[in-house]
Amino acid sequence: MTTxxxxxxxxxxxxHRCSYCSFVAVTGRETEREYFDAVVAEIGARAGEVxxxxxxxxxxxxxxxxxxxxxxxxxxxxxxxTWGLVADAEVTAEANPDDLVPERLDALVRxxxxxxxxxxxxxxxxxxxxxxxRHDAASARDAVRLALNRGLRVSADLMIGIPGQxxxxxxxxxxxxxxxxxxxxxxxxxxIEKAPRLVALRDSAPSLFAADDEMAERWERVxxxxxxxxxxxxxxxxxxxxxEESRHNLKYWRREPVVAFGVSAASFDGLVRRTNGxxxxxxxxxxxATGTAFVAEERLPSEAALREEVLLxxxxxxxxxxxxxxxxVDTLPPADRARLSDAAAAGLLETESGRVRLTRxxxxxxxxxxxxxx
Amino acid sequence: xxxxxxxxNFSIVAHIDHGKTTLSDRILEITGALTAREMREQxxxxxxxxxERGITIKARAxxxxxxxxxxxxxxxxxxxxxGHVDFTYEVSRSLAACEGAVLVVDATQxxxxxxxxxxYLAIHGDLTIVPCINxxxxxxxxxxxxxxxxxxxxxxxxxxxxxxSGKVGTGVRDLLEHIVHDVPAPTGNAAGPLRAxxxxxxxxxxxxxxxxxRVKDGAIxxxxxxxxxxxxxxxxxxxxxxxxxxxxxxPELTVGMVGYVIAGIKxxxxxxxxxxxxxxxxxxxxxxxxxxxxxxxxxxxxxxTESDDYEDLRDAMEKLRLNDASFTFEPESSTALxxxxxxxxxxxxxxxxxxxxxxxxxxxxxxxxxxxxxxxxTTTRGEVLEVSNPVKLPExxxxxxxxxxxxxxxxxxxxxxxxxxxxxxxxxxGRQVSLEYAGTQRAVLKYDLPLNEVILDFYDKLKSVxxxxxxxxxxxxxxxxxxxxxxxxxxxxxxxxxxxxxxHRDKAQVKGRALVEKMKEMIPQQMFEVIIQAAIGAxxxxxxxxxxxxxxxxxxxxxxxxxxxxxxxxKQKEGKKRMKKVGRVELPQExxxxxxxxx
Numbered sequence: 001m002t003t004x005x006x007x008x009x010x011x012x013x014x015x016h017r018c019s020y021c022s023f024v025a026v027t028g029r030e031t032e033r034e035y036f037d038a039v040v041a042e043i044g045a046r047a048g049e050v051x052x053x054x055x056x057x058x059x060x061x062x063x064x065x066x067x068x069x070x071x072x073x074x075x076x077x078x079x080x081x082t083w084g085l086v087a088d089a090e091v092t093a094e095a096n097p098d099d100l101v102p103e104r105l106d107a108l109v110r111x112x113x114x115x116x117x118x119x120x121x122x123x124x125x126x127x128x129x130x131x132x133x134r135h136d137a138a139s140a141r142d143a144v145r146l147a148l149n150r151g152l153r154v155s156a157d158l159m160i161g162i163p164g165q166x167x168x169x170x171x172x173x174x175x176x177x178x179x180x181x182x183x184x185x186x187x188x189x190x191x192i193e194k195a196p197r198l199v200a201l202r203d204s205a206p207s208l209f210a211a212d213d214e215m216a217e218r219w220e221r222v223x224x225x226x227x228x229x230x231x232x233x234x235x236x237x238x239x240x241x242x243x244e245e246s247r248h249n250l251k252y253w254r255r256e257p258v259v260a261f262g263v264s265a266a267s268f269d270g271l272v273r274r275t276n277g278x279x280x281x282x283x284x285x286x287x288x289a290t291g292t293a294f295v296a297e298e299r300l301p302s303e304a305a306l307r308e309e310v311l312l313x314x315x316x317x318x319x320x321x322x323x324x325x326x327x328x329v330d331t332l333p334p335a336d337r338a339r340l341s342d343a344a345a346a347g348l349l350e351t352e353s354g355r356v357r358l359t360r361x362x363x364x365x366x367x368x369x370x371x372x373x374x
Numbered sequence: 375x376x377x378x379x380x381x382x383n384f385s386i387v388a389h390i391d392h393g394k395t396t397l398s399d400r401i402l403e404i405t406g407a408l409t410a411r412e413m414r415e416q417x418x419x420x421x422x423x424x425x426e427r428g429i430t431i432k433a434r435a436x437x438x439x440x441x442x443x444x445x446x447x448x449x450x451x452x453x454x455x456x457g458h459v460d461f462t463y464e465v466s467r468s469l470a471a472c473e474g475a476v477l478v479v480d481a482t483q484x485x486x487x488x489x490x491x492x493x494y495l496a497i498h499g500d501l502t503i504v505p506c507i508n509x510x511x512x513x514x515x516x517x518x519x520x521x522x523x524x525x526x527x528x529x530x531x532x533x534x535x536x537x538x539s540g541k542v543g544t545g546v547r548d549l550l551e552h553i554v555h556d557v558p559a560p561t562g563n564a565a566g567p568l569r570a571x572x573x574x575x576x577x578x579x580x581x582x583x584x585x586x587x588r589v590k591d592g593a594i595x596x597x598x599x600x601x602x603x604x605x606x607x608x609x610x611x612x613x614x615x616x617x618x619x620x621x622x623x624x625p626e627l628t629v630g631m632v633g634y635v636i637a638g639i640k641x642x643x644x645x646x647x648x649x650x651x652x653x654x655x656x657x658x659x660x661x662x663x664x665x666x667x668x669x670x671x672x673x674x675x676x677x678x679t680e681s682d683d684y685e686d687l688r689d690a691m692e693k694l695r696l697n698d699a700s701f702t703f704e705p706e707s708s709t710a711l712x713x714x715x716x717x718x719x720x721x722x723x724x725x726x727x728x729x730x731x732x733x734x735x736x737x738x739x740x741x742x743x744x745x746x747x748x749x750x751x752t753t754t755r756g757e758v759l760e761v762s763n764p765v766k767l768p769e770x771x772x773x774x775x776x777x778x779x780x781x782x783x784x785x786x787x788x789x790x791x792x793x794x795x796x797x798x799x800x801x802x803x804g805r806q807v808s809l810e811y812a813g814t815q816r817a818v819l820k821y822d823l824p825l826n827e828v829i830l831d832f833y834d835k836l837k838s839v840x841x842x843x844x845x846x847x848x849x850x851x852x853x854x855x856x857x858x859x860x861x862x863x864x865x866x867x868x869x870x871x872x873x874x875x876x877x878h879r880d881k882a883q884v885k886g887r888a889l890v891e892k893m894k895e896m897i898p899q900q901m902f903e904v905i906i907q908a909a910i911g912a913x914x915x916x917x918x919x920x921x922x923x924x925x926x927x928x929x930x931x932x933x934x935x936x937x938x939x940x941x942x943x944x945k946q947k948e949g950k951k952r953m954k955k956v957g958r959v960e961l962p963q964e965x966x967x968x969x970x971x972x973x
Contacts, residue, residue, distance in 0.1 A: 188929040189925070345958070367928060
């Protein structure tokens with residue numbers, strides 16, 4: 001089976017910037033029209049980069065649900081015209097619960113979106129406040145219900161380590177989402193290092209924040225609860241009912257081609273990773289002038305590429321073929337090889353039926369392993 | 375060349391911070407060697423580490439021209455001396471090139487321990503002491519007190535001591551007058567044969583070895599074949615000169631002169647400090663009284679954190695030793711740390727300076743182990759061994775006696791701090807030798823102490839119990855038996871040889887407990903639990919545990935992030951580079967010195 005490429009489009013507009021956000025996002029939509037003109041132009045200009053049709057489309061952000069559906073329609077139309085989509089293409093949009101009123105949902109369905117990744121984060125209002133999300137728990141519940149009712153596949157994002165969160169509040173929220181019928185959850189560990197407002201909060205009220213050990217404990221409980229609900233984990237932070245895994249995101253972990261458009265978007269054609277710049281005006285100007293807006297290009301030497309393949313593969317539960325793993329390890333200096341054996345001896349890695357994977361303890365310490373595979 | 379009767383060779387000695395360097399600079403300025411504008415701060419301290427730490431490590435010499443008040447012209451050779459107790463040895467070799475020593479006493483502080491030690495060195499070397507009471511410009515200066523103390527504590531007349539301020543320049547001319555009139559002129563046989571005392575040497579890649587000498591008899595000039603008395607290597611003098619402080623070539627160095635000799639010597643170790651330089655064809659029959667070989671009294675091992683850097687480390691040490699004859703090293707192999715070197719130092723400051731230079735000047739990442747003193751072990755078979763590395767201590771059942779080096783410490787303090795100081799000295803297994811008062815409220819305390827209780831942190835502790843007032847100096851006195859044991863440190867049940875140290879049996883329990891707790895703080899969490907134990911033989915004294923790390927994970931990793939995440943991981947990996955892997959455990963550099971950080 002040949003692997004079909006995926007397409008990613010970055011929609012950098014948000015109503016408000018959340019306190020923990022590290023993505024390229026702007027509030028205010030003055031530049032929206034010329035931005036989407038540029039995205040459409042960029043798509044046209046890069047038609048030859050990968051063969052069609054596209055297997056997946058992912059509208060990420062920012063907040064795609066906040067953008068004008070007409071703009072999204074132009075972008076999806078351009079992708080369709082340029083490459084075409086496979087019959088059962090997965091078309092995902094990231095969405096903020098606040099935006100998912102019935103009319104907007106209908107519009108997204110009409111565009112061909114068949115999967116929503118909803119930024120629920122928490123089902124407690126008190127926990128949403130420090131994240132500076134604009135929605136509340138009630139609107140999150142409504143959004144998920146409405147989307148499921150329209151036959152969309154729904155993934156809900158949750159967060160571990162929100163200030164004020166308890167183990168109970170987290171698991172209650174998770175269990176409510178699981179019983180509502182979502183077929184996919186992504187659960188992330190909150191990282192506050194690059195979020196000054198959260199760092200300030202931690203300095204003034206450290207007791208609101210969970211220690212690392214507690215974060216680890218919560219992650220394991222989440223893993224247990226999802227598995228029990230029939231959504232086994234398939235990647236470090238992702239759980240799905242079998243068949244509902246994100247086909248788009250799996251491409252990243254399998255090092256498969258994805259063409260990506262818009263500010264800060266990173267494309268990969270199987271060999272070379274090219275990244276667009278992060279400034280909207282510079283992006284628009286570059287596309288107008290040349291059709292593309294790459295500011296960085298990286299082609300890993302074959303050994304490093306092999307190690308990256310193993311590193312990314314180890315994020316997935318299926319892991320990597322033992323042969324590939326061995327090949328990658330053989331490229332390492334002896335000291336790092338010894339450290340990898342130590343990691344295996346410490347129970348972070350396991351080999352089973354010809355595949356190497358991280359154990360559950362290993363997932364939580366995966367950086368210890370990955371740092372050796374650079 | 376100047377007539378010997380017109381030459382005065384002198385050093386300036388002082389307790390640390392009594393203003394020796396500022397005074398030297400002022401002398402340079404007044405004699406016109408440098409104008410104030412030209413003068414960098416503290417020109418004699420030309421090593422960056424010396425300047426940062428405000429201490430002088432290496433001796434240097436400078437020749438100055440001076441016209442005295444009676445209109446006569448003089449050549450003053452100022453031979454600088456180190457200002458730290460670790461380098462007492464280098465003070466004595468500077469003094470060996472002089473007829474006089476200016477003894478500087480801070481008018482606000484009075485006589486301190488190093489004042490006393492340095493004065494004794496000068497008296498022992500038959501030098502004329504020129505007392506000088508410095509910092510008289512300060513409002514808190516009490517010159518009378520300093521004068522009394524010089525007379526009472528040191529026992530030399532100080533009625534006519536020069537009253538100076540190196541900072542503002544007052545009294546410096548008066549001091550120079552004292553030097554030319556009180557210090558005797560050098561004497562020697564101008565007809566030779568050549569005898570010159572080598573009192574310092576250093577190496578640079580362009581010129582090879584530069585020898586700093588004091589000519590006693592004869593003369594040295596370019597073209598002359600010279601050798602060190604008692605050695606075979608003959609070399610031809612290429613250049614001689616003096617430092618003013620810039621190097622200035624002269625036609626010859628004659629009796630009484632202090633200057634440099636460049637003779638194409640490539641190996642610093644063929645020029646041993648204290649040796650006598652003589653003419654190859656007409657060698658002197660008797661060497662000049664040199665000085666005793668310096669013996670390192672503090673030993674510690676150095677290992678590269680990356681074993682690949684071993685050869686680089688060896689090269690760096692060779693280079694360093696070119697300029698530091700008192701630094702010794704020999705290859706060592708550790709089960710835990712691989713290949714490294716066992717190094718000998720004059721003291722802890724010397725150790726720190728060497729480590730800092732190796733890391734800074736040679737860009738090496740190093741592990742230094744806890745310092746040890748040399749012990750003398752008599753085995754049950756009657757052999758006497760010198761053990762300067764705890765790893766080499768024989769099995770307990772093979773040891774008849776262990777003896778440790780002891781010192782006579784001189785501590786000078788205000789009497790109000792005496793209580794704390796006595797408690798500290800007792801806690802360090804000291805035996806009081808004497809307690810005398812000099813003037814009011816000033817106590818001169820002598821203590822017999824084991825060196826190993828002093829090398830690590832005694833001075834810091836002394837400063838803290840005396841609010842910085844007490845001063846300290848010591849001299850080695852010999853060896854005495856003690857009930858010493860080797861304390862092993864086990865990491866995950868494996869003894870780590872490089873962490874072992876020798877301690878008095880009575881202190882082993884407390885020290886062991888404090889150590890494992892300190893190491894627990896220093897060792898970062900790892901993929902697995904790390905158990906730290908302190909033990910004597912099979913007996914575990916203390917234990918602590920670093921819990922296994924539970925979480926080190928990047929939650930999100932999607933398309934645009936992969937490159938960025940890789941960079942994050944690279945940073946993490948970079949952080950670990952400075953750690954040393956022992957068994958499966960990564961130990962940070964400071965963990966090997968944890969014993970220094972416990973009380």
